[in-house]
Amino acid sequence: MDLLNTLVDKGLRRELPTREEALAVLATSDDDLLDVVAAAGKVRRQWFGRRVKLNYLVNLKSGLCPEDCSYCSQRLGSKAEILKYTWLKPDEASQAAAAGVAGGAKRVCLVASGRGPTDRDVDRVSKTIEAIKEQNEGVEVCACLGLLSDGQAERLRSAGADAYNHNLNTSEGTYGDITTTHTYADRVETVHQAQAAGLSACSGLIAGMGESDADLVDVVFSLRELDPDSVPVNFLIPFEGTPLAKEWNLTPQRCLRILAMVRFVCPDVEVRLAGGREVHLRSMQPLALHLVNSIFLGDYLTSEGQAGQADLDMITDAGFEVEGAGTTTLPTHRARQGGGCGSHDGGCAPCGDAPGEAAAESPGGPAARTDLVAVRRRGAGTDLAPNA
Numbered sequence: 001m002d003l004l005n006t007l008v009d010k011g012l013r014r015e016l017p018t019r020e021e022a023l024a025v026l027a028t029s030d031d032d033l034l035d036v037v038a039a040a041g042k043v044r045r046q047w048f049g050r051r052v053k054l055n056y057l058v059n060l061k062s063g064l065c066p067e068d069c070s071y072c073s074q075r076l077g078s079k080a081e082i083l084k085y086t087w088l089k090p091d092e093a094s095q096a097a098a099a100g101v102a103g104g105a106k107r108v109c110l111v112a113s114g115r116g117p118t119d120r121d122v123d124r125v126s127k128t129i130e131a132i133k134e135q136n137e138g139v140e141v142c143a144c145l146g147l148l149s150d151g152q153a154e155r156l157r158s159a160g161a162d163a164y165n166h167n168l169n170t171s172e173g174t175y176g177d178i179t180t181t182h183t184y185a186d187r188v189e190t191v192h193q194a195q196a197a198g199l200s201a202c203s204g205l206i207a208g209m210g211e212s213d214a215d216l217v218d219v220v221f222s223l224r225e226l227d228p229d230s231v232p233v234n235f236l237i238p239f240e241g242t243p244l245a246k247e248w249n250l251t252p253q254r255c256l257r258i259l260a261m262v263r264f265v266c267p268d269v270e271v272r273l274a275g276g277r278e279v280h281l282r283s284m285q286p287l288a289l290h291l292v293n294s295i296f297l298g299d300y301l302t303s304e305g306q307a308g309q310a311d312l313d314m315i316t317d318a319g320f321e322v323e324g325a326g327t328t329t330l331p332t333h334r335a336r337q338g339g340g341c342g343s344h345d346g347g348c349a350p351c352g353d354a355p356g357e358a359a360a361e362s363p364g365g366p367a368a369r370t371d372l373v374a375v376r377r378r379g380a381g382t383d384l385a386p387n388a
């Protein structure tokens with residue numbers, strides 16, 4: 001297909017595709033799906049070989065958020081029965097992080113619900129970062145604490161943070177439909193603050209919120225312009241008890257086309273398969289490894305992921321290898337002095353609804369696989385061992 005040859009050539013040269021080309025990837029048929037994956041896979045291998053970077057989420061503070069992000073189980077008014085707890089102590093967070101590192105994660109992502117941190121919160125997280133760095137040599141730490149105020153990014157950097165995550169989530173044009181308590185511009189500003197402080201920026205999206213193909217292309221082109229080092233791609237987990245609970249509109253094939261489009265638009269960036277991969281890609285997850293070079297290990301913020309060992313087995317079985325701690329993730333032309341990298345899942349990430357419900361047909365669309373969504377009941381904030 002001419003389209004795919006053109007996109008591979010551009011990806012190998014780090015040249016931006018046209019919007020029409022990106023839209024055409026999303027419009028390809030299921031008959032062409034393996035050709036699309038193979039083409040984007042060539043670009044992935046050019047910049048990242050067959051390596052898969054593992055990342056591990058620690059939810060430092062769960063639920064009770066005053067913001068109203070429609071996709072989020074931690075939002076204001078959420079009826080989702082998620083774990084709710086206030087700040088983990090530095091040693092508790094460090095213990096949770098150690099489980100992920102022992103499972104092969106080279107980055108730990110520290111996430112807290114809320115609009116943004118107070119200066120006292122930044123102190124608290126700084127101590128946590130120091131504890132994690134002290135107890136896990138060489139580990140990268142990414143903070144995801146919401147909107148930053150002046151000077152906070154610099155303080156996190158001084159405390160040893162390598163990266164900061166703040167997702168754009170959706171296009172500028174649809175942002176107001178998803179969240180009303182802050183703006184798209186607020187989010188862009190926080191990514192700029194992180195970059196200006198020398199933190200490796202991580203910013204991505206959530207697909208499956210009812211957006212159009214044009215919206216998806218808009219947000220991915222905006223991300224390319226923002227130039228983060230890593231782009232997490234989340235697939236909406238429609239939690240019962242949130243406004244988007246009925247948005248079951250993704251198929252595994254659609255997810256693969258979205259990931260391929262992101263790879264073509266952001267060829268040399270760490271593209272991370274984030275929340276929702278088990279729920280929406282299901283048995284097609286190994287094919288996604290040909291497109292992304294990074295995944296989360298184990299559980300998400302408020303929902304459970306597949307077993308850490310299943311992730312490791314999948315990587316090996318698909319012919320990929322876990323990226324070692326001594327390897328620089330990004331290609332040489334992007335790697336920054338001081339070992340930057342790239343990181344996380346949605347905003348403060350999307351998570352899970354009630355476990356054990358049966359699959360149901362959603363009229364005219366893909367099946368609602370509520371049976372695959374389980375609220376996290378183990379790991380950080382509980383007495384049970386984490387899943388890493």
Ligand code: SF4
Nearest residue numbers: 065069072075347348
């Ligand atoms: S995404 Fe973050 S800011 Fe938005 S409601 Fe969830 S926890 Fe709050």
